[in-house]
């Protein structure tokens with residue numbers, strides 16, 4: 001067996017003795033690094049399209065039927081900026097009957113897609129409560145978080161003005177993106193922007209250009225629309 005200690009000692013020895021070819025072969029025995037795991041939670045009122053967005057991102061398909069979710073989890077590997085990462089998505093229930101169990105789900109989340117429907121002002125209002133609950137449970141104002149206005153294909157039924165969405169995102173210092181789970185518009189962008197922010201946070205690096213700077217956010221930088 002090739003233990004980590006053996007590996008370290010032998011690489012050091014070979015390096016000191018300029019045995020580059022042998023060093024290469026010793027290095028190839030290093031166990032492959034596991035891809036970083038990012039835990040994403042879908043939150044938002046019932047019927048806004050959390051499951052439809054998740055299924056579109058996972059399997060490239062749109063589900064017309066509405067079947068309220070209890071809680072479903074998904075796993076997917078993606079290559080983000082040249083690095084393979086693993087994403088766990090927890091698709092939670094928007095229906096009020098399940099509100100009591102949300103705290104437990106939120107606790108395990110490392111990043112949140114907070115979804116409302118641009119056709120339903122009540123679902124936009126509800127994002128306020130979801131945000132508060134997440135901040136309370138996570139106790140971290142800088143938790144990676146994306147505000148998502150879904151059903152952008154239903155522009156003629158729009159009842160939440162774009163300015164109001166941008167204003168809220170600016171107030172919260174989070175990015176805003178409009179998606180359509182039906183046409184797939186901006187679906188990858190929403191998930192990947194969030195994952196990029198989670199990655200940056202884990203590395204302790206500055207957030208990606210997609211994410212607005214914390215605490216000082218000018219209006220245009222908040223919108224990914």
Ligand SMILES: Nc1nc2c(ncn2[C@@H]2O[C@H](COP(=O)(O)OP(=O)(O)OP(=O)(O)O)[C@@H](O)[C@H]2O)c(=O)[nH]1
Nearest residue numbers: 046047048049050051052064069094151180181182
């Ligand atoms: N036109 C249109 N319909 C959508 C879109 N996203 C979801 N829907 C429809 O809206 C309904 C509800 O979608 P779901 O994804 O099940 O909603 P949900 O947020 O998961 O709801 P809960 O599981 O109850 O929390 C379904 O009939 C979907 O087909 C969209 O982007 N455009």
Ligand SMILES: [Mg+2]
Nearest residue numbers: 050051068069
């Ligand atoms: Mg659902």
